[in-house]
Amino acid sequence: MKLDAKIPSGPLEEKWSKHLNDVKLVSPNNKRKMHVIVVGTGLAGASASASLAELGYKVSTFCIQDSGRRAHSIAAQGGINAAKNYQNDGDSVYRLFYDTIKGGDYRSREANVYRLAHLSNNIIDQAVSQGVPFAREYGGYLANRSFGGAQVSRTFYARGQTGQQLLMGAYQSMMKMVNEGKINYYTRHEMMDVVVIDGVARGIITRDLVTGELTRHSADAVILATGGYGNVFYLSTNAKNSNVTATWRAHKRGAAFANPSFVQVHPTCIPVSGDYQSKLTLMSESLRNDGRVWVPRKAGDDRPPNQIPEEERYYYLEERYPSFGNLVPRDVASRNAKQVTDEGLGVGETGLAVYLDFRDAIARDGKDVISAKYGNLFDMYENISGENPYEVPMRIYPAVHYTMGGLWVDYNLMTTVPGLFALGEANFSDHGANRLGASALMQGLADGYFVIPFTIGDYLADAGVSTIDTSHEAFASVEKEVQERIDKILNVKGDRTVIDFHRTLGRIVWDNIGITRNEKDLKKAITEIQALREEFWQNVKVPGKATNYNKYLEFAHRVADFFELAELMAYDALDRGESCGCHLREEFQTPEGEAIRNDKDYAYVSAWEFKDLNGKLETELHKETLEFEFVEMKQRSYK
Amino acid sequence: MSQMTIHLKIWRQAGPDVKGAFENHTLDTVNEHMSFLEMLDVLNEELVVAGKEPFEFDYDCREGICGSCNLVINGRAHGPKRLTAACQLHMRNFKDGDSIVIEPARAAAFPVIKDLVVDRSAFDRIIAAGGYITVRTGSAPEANSIPVELEDSTFSFDYAACIGCGACVAACPNSSASLFTAAKLSHLNRLPQGEPEREKRVIAMVEQMEKEGFGDCSNFGECEAVCPKGISIASIAEMRRNYVKATIAG
CATH class of the missing domain: 3.10.20.30 (Beta-grasp domain)
Structure with a gap:
C-alpha cells in the first residue's frame, strides 16, 4: 500500500484554487450516465447528495434511520466557525487555519486545513440562502460568538440547535433532488459491505432493516459519510445508532484506517447513574466559566456536598493549575477528573463524578445573573438528574463525543481504494489529534458542498463510465459473505446479550484506551478485547430473525465490528510513543502532567492496513509524514 | 436508590x-x-x-x-x-x-x-414536495447581503425547531399533519430567501399532505399540546390563508 496525499504544489493559499483549475471535468452527457452512491445523510452525506445530484450525476443515498433528517449531525449544539471577520476583530482565513492546526496539535495536514478555513465562508452563504435561521443582531445582520478559547468571535450559531438547523438546510436541498427524481433515496437501509473489483470500489451491499432483504447496488463511485465511532466506548454522547460498520467493512476491503486512537473526550457531561445507562448527555463547557470543580479531600466522604466544609474540599484544578484554574483546556480537565476519581475521591452513587459548584458564583452575582447565563443548561441537568443545581452542586464527568480518526483520505477525499471516498467525521483529515469546538459542522459541510463535487469529477473523468453491473460475480460473492455473517451471528444462540457484550467492551476501551493510556494497560486491553471477542462469537444471544425489523440483530453486527476496531485503536495508541492532543501516554508527560509531544519521531499520520483477523487482528502500519512548510510546530502550554 | x-x-x-x-x-x-x-x-x-x-x-x-x-x-x-x-x-x-x-x-x-415502530416516510415526501428553498450549491450570495429583521428571524426559528417526530399526527383526532406542514411553511415563508417560492411551496406541500392520507384540521389543538418543541397552532391558520390565496391567485 502506497500513501500519496496528492497535495497540490504551490503556496498554501493558492493550492485549492490551483487544484480547481487542474482537476478534470466530466461532461454533462457522461454525468447523466454515472452513478454515485452516498452512504449516510448527516451534514456531509446530505450536502454531497444534493450537490452531486444538482451537477447531474445519478445519486443513490442511504441512511439507517427512518428519515435522512435524523442523522446525528442534528445533535450538535454550539455552532459553526467561519472566517467572515464580521466582527472586525482581525479574523482571517489564515487565523482560522492556524488555530485549527494548532488545536490539532500539529497532527493534521496543512493543505487540508487551509482549504477548510478557506471554504468556511461559502458554507455560511449557502446555509443562509437555504433559510438556516442563524442568530442575528437587531439590524438584521448575522451575529457571532466566541468559542473554545479563540481570540476572535467567528462562531455562527442557531440557538443551541446549530446542527439541527444546518442539517435541515442540507436535508431539504437533498429532498428537493429526491422529488425531481435525481436521487434514489433509501431509508432504513444499512450498508453491509463494499464491493471492490480489481482494487476499485464498484458498489455496495445493503440490508433493508424492515424486511431484512439484501440488495446489490453498483456504482461508478461510493462515498461514505457515515460519521464517527465513539460508540465503541458503549457510553458516549453519540446517537444510539451511530456505528463504525460502514467504514470498518471498507477498511477490511482495503481502505486504510488513520489515527484510530484519536478520540476527543468532553469534560462536562452528565455522569453515569447506573448500569442501565444508555447514553451520555453533554452540557456546554461554558459552565466552567462560573462553576468551581471539586471533590472531597477524603476518600469515601459520603456527606451531602453542602455539609462538607470549605477546608475539606479539594478544588483540584485551581490548586494544580493556579493560572488557568477551572478553565484549563478540555483534555486537561478530563484527565484530572479521571485522576481524582481513580484515587477514590469521586462523588455520587457510582463514584464516577466530580462536583461543578455554582454556590460561590450565585453568592457573588445573584441567582438571576447565573440563571440568565445558564438557565437552559440548569433545566436540562435537573430534568435528567432530578437535582436542582441552584441548590446542590452539579455532578459532571467526561464523556467521549468525537473521533478525529477515520478512513485515510488523500486531498481529494479518496481512500486508499480507488473510487471509494470518505467525508465528514468518517474520514481523518482535518482535525489532527484534537478537534476545536464548532469545527465539526464546518468540516462536514465543506467536504459535502464544496470539495467532493469537484474532486470526484477528477476521478470519474479518468475512470470513465463503469460497465460493471450487479451481475458481476463479485457482487454475488460479497452478498453471500454478508448472508453467512448474518446467519452465523443469529445461530450462536448463546447466553449473553449484545448489550451486555457491548457494555463490557466499552468498559475495557474506556479504562485503557480512554483519557490516558500506557503501554501496560494497552497490552492488557488487547488481550481482553481478543478474549471477549472470542466469547462474543461463541456466546452471543441475538433474538428474532433476519427477515424482519430486528434492532438487536443490527446492533449485533455493529458491536462485532466495534470489537475489531477496538483492537486496532489499542495498536495505534501503543505505536504512538508520545503525547499529543487528546492522546496522553502516561510515559510521555512532564512531572506536572503536561503532554510531551515528539515531533522528531511522530509527526506522521498512522494509516493502518487490514491484513487478517484470526484470533488476533493482523495489521500493517503505513506512515504519512506530515510536512509543515508554512507554520512552525510549537509546544502547547497551559501554564 | x-x-x-x-x-x-x-x-x-x-x-x-x-x-x-x-x-x-x-x-x-x-x-x-x-x-x-x-x-x-x-x-x-x-x-x-x-x-x-x-x-x-x-x-x-x-x-x-x-x-x-x-x-x-x-x-x-x-x-x-x-x-x-x-x-x-x-x-x-x-x-x-x-x-x-x-x-x-x-x-x-x-x-x-413492528410493535411501536411506525412508517413516517410521508413526512419526507411532504418536505420533498416543497419544504425547501431552491438554491444550488455555490450560487448563494454573500450571507450578509440578505439582512433579516430580528422579529422575522425569531418567528422563523420558532417553527424551524420542529423535529418531525409526528406526535402532532398521533395526537390529532383526525390524524392531521397540519402542524408539521404548517411549521415548515412558517419557517421558510417568513424569510426573504423563501419569498420567491412562497405560493408554489404552500400549494405543493398542502396537496402532498392530503395525498398521503392525513386528515384535515378541525382546530382541536391537541397537536400543539403534545409538541415537544412547543410549535404554535397559529401556523396552521396562516397555512390555510396562504393556501387559499395561492390557489385563487394561481
Missing part, C-alpha cells in the same frame, strides 16, 4: 398486515433516574435473556432533537411531561406501582412496521 415496580401494557404487532394486541409485563427494577427508553431497554434485556422477542421502538439521539422516538404513553404522545420528547422523559415522573400503557403513534398515514 429506591426501586419502583411498574406495570406495563405494551402494543405488540409482528408486522404491518398482522393484527396486534397489548401484552402485559411487570418490571420491579425501575429507578427514578432511568429515562423512559432506558426502562424499556431493561425490559427488553429481560425478554431477550428469557428467550422472548424484545419490543421494537424507534430511537436515536436520546437527547430530544432527532425526532426518532414517538411513543404514545398513557394515551398521550411523548407522555405526561410537557415540552418533553419520550427520550427525555425520566421515570421520576411516575410512581411505584403505576400502570403505563405504551402504544405506537397511530395514524392511517403512519402504518405500523
Whole structure:
C-alpha cells in the first residue's frame, strides 16, 4: 500500500484554487450516465447528495434511520466557525487555519486545513440562502460568538440547535433532488459491505432493516459519510445508532484506517447513574466559566456536598493549575477528573463524578445573573438528574463525543481504494489529534458542498463510465459473505446479550484506551478485547430473525465490528510513543502532567492496513509524514 | 436508590398486515433516574435473556432533537411531561406501582412496521414536495447581503425547531399533519430567501399532505399540546390563508 496525499504544489493559499483549475471535468452527457452512491445523510452525506445530484450525476443515498433528517449531525449544539471577520476583530482565513492546526496539535495536514478555513465562508452563504435561521443582531445582520478559547468571535450559531438547523438546510436541498427524481433515496437501509473489483470500489451491499432483504447496488463511485465511532466506548454522547460498520467493512476491503486512537473526550457531561445507562448527555463547557470543580479531600466522604466544609474540599484544578484554574483546556480537565476519581475521591452513587459548584458564583452575582447565563443548561441537568443545581452542586464527568480518526483520505477525499471516498467525521483529515469546538459542522459541510463535487469529477473523468453491473460475480460473492455473517451471528444462540457484550467492551476501551493510556494497560486491553471477542462469537444471544425489523440483530453486527476496531485503536495508541492532543501516554508527560509531544519521531499520520483477523487482528502500519512548510510546530502550554 | 415496580401494557404487532394486541409485563427494577427508553431497554434485556422477542421502538439521539422516538404513553404522545420528547422523559415522573400503557403513534398515514415502530416516510415526501428553498450549491450570495429583521428571524426559528417526530399526527383526532406542514411553511415563508417560492411551496406541500392520507384540521389543538418543541397552532391558520390565496391567485 502506497500513501500519496496528492497535495497540490504551490503556496498554501493558492493550492485549492490551483487544484480547481487542474482537476478534470466530466461532461454533462457522461454525468447523466454515472452513478454515485452516498452512504449516510448527516451534514456531509446530505450536502454531497444534493450537490452531486444538482451537477447531474445519478445519486443513490442511504441512511439507517427512518428519515435522512435524523442523522446525528442534528445533535450538535454550539455552532459553526467561519472566517467572515464580521466582527472586525482581525479574523482571517489564515487565523482560522492556524488555530485549527494548532488545536490539532500539529497532527493534521496543512493543505487540508487551509482549504477548510478557506471554504468556511461559502458554507455560511449557502446555509443562509437555504433559510438556516442563524442568530442575528437587531439590524438584521448575522451575529457571532466566541468559542473554545479563540481570540476572535467567528462562531455562527442557531440557538443551541446549530446542527439541527444546518442539517435541515442540507436535508431539504437533498429532498428537493429526491422529488425531481435525481436521487434514489433509501431509508432504513444499512450498508453491509463494499464491493471492490480489481482494487476499485464498484458498489455496495445493503440490508433493508424492515424486511431484512439484501440488495446489490453498483456504482461508478461510493462515498461514505457515515460519521464517527465513539460508540465503541458503549457510553458516549453519540446517537444510539451511530456505528463504525460502514467504514470498518471498507477498511477490511482495503481502505486504510488513520489515527484510530484519536478520540476527543468532553469534560462536562452528565455522569453515569447506573448500569442501565444508555447514553451520555453533554452540557456546554461554558459552565466552567462560573462553576468551581471539586471533590472531597477524603476518600469515601459520603456527606451531602453542602455539609462538607470549605477546608475539606479539594478544588483540584485551581490548586494544580493556579493560572488557568477551572478553565484549563478540555483534555486537561478530563484527565484530572479521571485522576481524582481513580484515587477514590469521586462523588455520587457510582463514584464516577466530580462536583461543578455554582454556590460561590450565585453568592457573588445573584441567582438571576447565573440563571440568565445558564438557565437552559440548569433545566436540562435537573430534568435528567432530578437535582436542582441552584441548590446542590452539579455532578459532571467526561464523556467521549468525537473521533478525529477515520478512513485515510488523500486531498481529494479518496481512500486508499480507488473510487471509494470518505467525508465528514468518517474520514481523518482535518482535525489532527484534537478537534476545536464548532469545527465539526464546518468540516462536514465543506467536504459535502464544496470539495467532493469537484474532486470526484477528477476521478470519474479518468475512470470513465463503469460497465460493471450487479451481475458481476463479485457482487454475488460479497452478498453471500454478508448472508453467512448474518446467519452465523443469529445461530450462536448463546447466553449473553449484545448489550451486555457491548457494555463490557466499552468498559475495557474506556479504562485503557480512554483519557490516558500506557503501554501496560494497552497490552492488557488487547488481550481482553481478543478474549471477549472470542466469547462474543461463541456466546452471543441475538433474538428474532433476519427477515424482519430486528434492532438487536443490527446492533449485533455493529458491536462485532466495534470489537475489531477496538483492537486496532489499542495498536495505534501503543505505536504512538508520545503525547499529543487528546492522546496522553502516561510515559510521555512532564512531572506536572503536561503532554510531551515528539515531533522528531511522530509527526506522521498512522494509516493502518487490514491484513487478517484470526484470533488476533493482523495489521500493517503505513506512515504519512506530515510536512509543515508554512507554520512552525510549537509546544502547547497551559501554564 | 429506591426501586419502583411498574406495570406495563405494551402494543405488540409482528408486522404491518398482522393484527396486534397489548401484552402485559411487570418490571420491579425501575429507578427514578432511568429515562423512559432506558426502562424499556431493561425490559427488553429481560425478554431477550428469557428467550422472548424484545419490543421494537424507534430511537436515536436520546437527547430530544432527532425526532426518532414517538411513543404514545398513557394515551398521550411523548407522555405526561410537557415540552418533553419520550427520550427525555425520566421515570421520576411516575410512581411505584403505576400502570403505563405504551402504544405506537397511530395514524392511517403512519402504518405500523413492528410493535411501536411506525412508517413516517410521508413526512419526507411532504418536505420533498416543497419544504425547501431552491438554491444550488455555490450560487448563494454573500450571507450578509440578505439582512433579516430580528422579529422575522425569531418567528422563523420558532417553527424551524420542529423535529418531525409526528406526535402532532398521533395526537390529532383526525390524524392531521397540519402542524408539521404548517411549521415548515412558517419557517421558510417568513424569510426573504423563501419569498420567491412562497405560493408554489404552500400549494405543493398542502396537496402532498392530503395525498398521503392525513386528515384535515378541525382546530382541536391537541397537536400543539403534545409538541415537544412547543410549535404554535397559529401556523396552521396562516397555512390555510396562504393556501387559499395561492390557489385563487394561481
